[in-house]
């Protein structure tokens with residue numbers, strides 16, 4: 762499974778890079794907007810820094826809703842770096858934009874996917890990634906992980922060359938469940954990535970190993 766980080770915060774991305782487990786980054790207008798608010802920097806400058814930090818796919822999203830606008834914004838964003846992948850919303854106008862962007866050699870991540878039918882349309886249009894937002898489905902009492910399972914079966918049945926990018930991940934169990942289903946990618950918020958390291962028995966084990974070694978030192982020949 763590939764790990765993407767779901768943030769536009771450079772410190773978080775740097776930390777995850779240092780761990781050596783990061784394959785890519787996803788952003789959206791909310792995440793990038795937060796960083797603009799904090800740093801007063803231009804959004805494209807932040808995206809450029811992200812691309813220079815991470816040697817993998819970096820999803821960037823515009824705000825246009827009409828096909829021409831989505832394509833125009835996508836082309837501008839794609840100029841920032843070859844690793845930029847354009848997030849396109851799962852709408853009829855967005856689907857038209859997927860084909861156009863793909864024909865220009867620009868990678869596409871179809872976002873805000875909440876049903877298998879939407880995923881099927883995006884795959885047929887030639888998207889590179891499908892991003893089902895599982896946490897937001899859980900929030901309204903639907904099982905987000907069931908959607909991941911349906912989409913994986915659908916893509917396998919028809920041999921689509923599209924990767925499932927599990928998005929709106931809220932806790933470590935979401936990641937475990939995504940691995941059980943064989944999802945290609947999980948985009949994980951920094952907080953969740955941190956939680957994935959933790960287990961109280963690991964901390965307890967380290968503490969007792971160090972304590973026992975300290976005691977043994979008293980008996981070591983000098």
Ligand code: G3P
Nearest residue numbers: 767787789896897928929
């Ligand atoms: O990658 C999609 C993600 O940013 C949405 O997550 O937590 O806002 O539903 P969330």
